[in-house]
Amino acid sequence: MGLLEGIKDLPDVKQIPRDRLPELCEEIRQRLIDVVSSTGGHIGASLGVVELATAIAYVFDSPRDKVVWDVGHQAYTWKLLTGRNDRFPTLRQAGGISGFLRRDESPHDHFGAGHAGTAMSAAYGMAAARDLKGEHHDVVVVVGDGAMTCGLSYEGMNNAGHSNRDLIVILNDNGMSIAPNVGAISRYLANVATNPLYNRVREELKRLTHRVDAMVGHGVQDFARRVEESLKNLVLPGVLFQELGLRYFGPVDGHDVGDLIEALEKVRQLKGPRLVHVLTQKGKGFPLEEPDLEKFHARPPYDPATGELRTAGSGPSAWTKVFGEAITQLAAEYPSLVAITAAMPSGTGTNIFQKKWPERFFDVGIAEGHATTFAAGLATQGIRPVVAIYSTFLQRAYDNIIHDVAIQKLPVIFCLDRAGMVGDDGQTHMGLYDIAYMLAVPGMTVTAPRDGAELIGLLRCALERTEGPFAIRYPRDKTPTEPPPAAAVAAVPYGTWEILRQGKGCAILPVGAMCAPAMAAASAVAAEGLDVTVVNCRFVKPVDRETLDALLKDHRILVTVEDGVVTNGFGAYLAAIVQTLAPEVRVIALGAPDRTFEHAPRAKQLESVGLTADGIASRIRALHAEEAALSP
Ligand SMILES: Cc1ncc(C[n+]2csc(CCOP(=O)(O)OP(=O)(O)O)c2C)c(N)n1
Numbered sequence: 348m349g350l351l352e353g354i355k356d357l358p359d360v361k362q363i364p365r366d367r368l369p370e371l372c373e374e375i376r377q378r379l380i381d382v383v384s385s386t387g388g389h390i391g392a393s394l395g396v397v398e399l400a401t402a403i404a405y406v407f408d409s410p411r412d413k414v415v416w417d418v419g420h421q422a423y424t425w426k427l428l429t430g431r432n433d434r435f436p437t438l439r440q441a442g443g444i445s446g447f448l449r450r451d452e453s454p455h456d457h458f459g460a461g462h463a464g465t466a467m468s469a470a471y472g473m474a475a476a477r478d479l480k481g482e483h484h485d486v487v488v489v490v491g492d493g494a495m496t497c498g499l500s501y502e503g504m505n506n507a508g509h510s511n512r513d514l515i516v517i518l519n520d521n522g523m524s525i526a527p528n529v530g531a532i533s534r535y536l537a538n539v540a541t542n543p544l545y546n547r548v549r550e551e552l553k554r555l556t557h558r559v560d561a562m563v564g565h566g567v568q569d570f571a572r573r574v575e576e577s578l579k580n581l582v583l584p585g586v587l588f589q590e591l592g593l594r595y596f597g598p599v600d601g602h603d604v605g606d607l608i609e610a611l612e613k614v615r616q617l618k619g620p621r622l623v624h625v626l627t628q629k630g631k632g633f634p635l636e637e638p639d640l641e642k643f644h645a646r647p648p649y650d651p652a653t654g655e656l657r658t659a660g661s662g663p664s665a666w667t668k669v670f671g672e673a674i675t676q677l678a679a680e681y682p683s684l685v686a687i688t689a690a691m692p693s694g695t696g697t698n699i700f701q702k703k704w705p706e707r708f709f710d711v712g713i714a715e716g717h718a719t720t721f722a723a724g725l726a727t728q729g730i731r732p733v734v735a736i737y738s739t740f741l742q743r744a745y746d747n748i749i750h751d752v753a754i755q756k757l758p759v760i761f762c763l764d765r766a767g768m769v770g771d772d773g774q775t776h777m778g779l780y781d782i783a784y785m786l787a788v789p790g791m792t793v794t795a796p797r798d799g800a801e802l803i804g805l806l807r808c809a810l811e812r813t814e815g816p817f818a819i820r821y822p823r824d825k826t827p828t829e830p831p832p833a834a835a836v837a838a839v840p841y842g843t844w845e846i847l848r849q850g851k852g853c854a855i856l857p858v859g860a861m862c863a864p865a866m867a868a869a870s871a872v873a874a875e876g877l878d879v880t881v882v883n884c885r886f887v888k889p890v891d892r893e894t895l896d897a898l899l900k901d902h903r904i905l906v907t908v909e910d911g912v913v914t915n916g917f918g919a920y921l922a923a924i925v926q927t928l929a930p931e932v933r934v935i936a937l938g939a940p941d942r943t944f945e946h947a948p949r950a951k952q953l954e955s956v957g958l959t960a961d962g963i964a965s966r967i968r969a970l971h972a973e974e975a976a977l978s979p
Pocket residue numbers: 392395418420421461462463490491492493494495519521523524525629644689690691713740743
């Protein structure tokens with residue numbers, strides 16, 4: 348039996364002789380490569396921390412000690428060592444374990460996440476709670492160098508650093524965010540890692556820690572203080588963290604499990620806020636000979652022997668690609684257009700733009716709020732920023748959208764990829780809230796295209812406007828049809844809807860990607876004698892008053908369909924308007940109910956809330972039956 352098979356929970360890890368831990372790590376690495384080859388997932392991030400997660404499991408005593416992993420995408424080894432090896436093949440599958448950490452999945456998942464930069468604050472909260480309750484345990488944070496581009500990480504560090512509370516921060520530095528990391532902090536960390544003091548520091552750390560061993564139980568506190576002082580003089584590379592109030596240790600080789608354990612054991616004996624800088628290699632051991640580092644971060648199913656993807660995608664292009672190509676082409680016509688991403692060049696398709704227009708491309712790091720205010724600054728100077736951020740991550744920038752962009756009526760274009768049900772990333776990544784949050788922003792134009800050509804037409808419409816922000820949302824999916832080149836697509840006239848099918852009595856009003864299932868539903872009920880109208884509500888705000896007024900004349904029921912929460916969504920917004928215009932008309936809102944949603948394929952998630960042709964058709968039939976029963 349392999350070592351991993353014998354591990355049912357963390358205490359079993361501690362039973363393994365130290366000299367056999369490298370063997371355990373190799374088993375774990377193979378298990379990760381094998382399982383993720385069929386489930387897909389964040390293989391690169393997780394392979395990078397096999398030794399680190401094993402060392403943490405070995406040294407600390409979770410669940411008594413609290414271990415908080417930032418994002419949680421890199422914590423697959425943690426899952427394997429904390430009782431989830433058997434269920435690991437269900438990773439990211441419907442009904443299976445999550446691709447991130449969740450408090451309801453294991454007592455060892457001390458904080459749920461999915462978005463970057465939350466770990467420092469959450470861990471500091473746990474440390475403060477421990478002290479308030481008079482308890483004694485460790486609180487450990489594992490945070491990546493990418494997450495160090497998040498302002499939130501510094502807010503947490505600033506607070507924790509001068510608190511004097513016990514907190515161990517482990518900085519997992521692999522030089523990568525999803526793409527190569529950006530900005531001053533990444534350059535700073537690279538300098539630290541290659542500093543000539545590196546070897547001296549390591550040697551000195553070893554020498555000093557051997558002396559701690561000899562003195563345990565005899566004046567450890569006093570000695571710890573001397574260790575600290577000696578190190579302070581030596582580890583000038585970590586001066587940034589020292590100035591923030593965290594004692595710096597490292598850099599430590601993140602693939603030497605023995606060194607890691609030694610370093611963590613020693614740092615554990617000290618007090619106060621401290622930071623251990625660990626150098627790791629993203630994707631270590633992955634079979635691809637020349638990994639495309641960015642694609643490597645998370646990967647769809649692949650061949651475990653070669654690392655090559657199992658299936659090349661077929662059918663029309665993904666929305667992401669259509670968007671990336673469209674802005675790249677439109678940039679030739681609009682010289683002031685620039686593109687901004689918050690650490691997601693390939694995820695948002697802006698990598699296509701980056702290749703053609705490198706000087707007009709900005710990757711600002713995992714900093715959605717900054718991306719938005721930076722865009723606002725650009726817009727004050729006549730530049731036309733297109734800010735491409737996933738719906739879920741733009742939640743981070745809400746104040747910036749209102750305070751920095753909308754109030755100043757600046758023409759910033761927000762392109763929200765992954766809007767709607769998002770699939771196997773699950774509840775933390777759902778793009779269900781943007782219609783609701785954007786509708787509330789004064790002066791915000793809120794739109795959603797029904798296909799790739801309309802996405803280009805809306806981008807053009809946005810670029811032609813010079814006042815106020817403009818949002819365009821589209822899902823994690825393929826477009827229904829391949830669009831023509833951007834030059835062949837005209838601007839969508841501002842504020843207009845499009846009648847896709849003229850019927851009577853009942854009208855379906857879908858938003859964006861919901862047009863296709865709405866049309867299919869209309870065809871299905873037409874075969875049964877129900878002649879419904881379908882209107883493409885590509886402008887969610889402002890509504891097309893002319894078309895709406897016309898609809899209100901000969902329709903008794905309007906059924907809105909949106910791939911977003913119904914609470915304060917398009918249906919609610921339209922109902923409030925209709926109530927003032929024609930109170931006798933019923934507005935029925937179809938969308939996602941007010942709850943969280945589990946990971947599953949996007950199509951299944953949509954089906955679960957009736958956002959399919961069948962689901963919409965059965966609601967139309969039911970409404971028709973209700974109306975028939977009510978009419979005299
Ligand atoms: C707020 C937010 N924006 C963007 C992302 C997408 N994202 C997931 S992991 C990641 C990179 C994180 O880099 P790092 O912290 O260094 O961890 P690594 O993957 O390198 O282990 C990004 C940008 C996110 N999870 N949260």
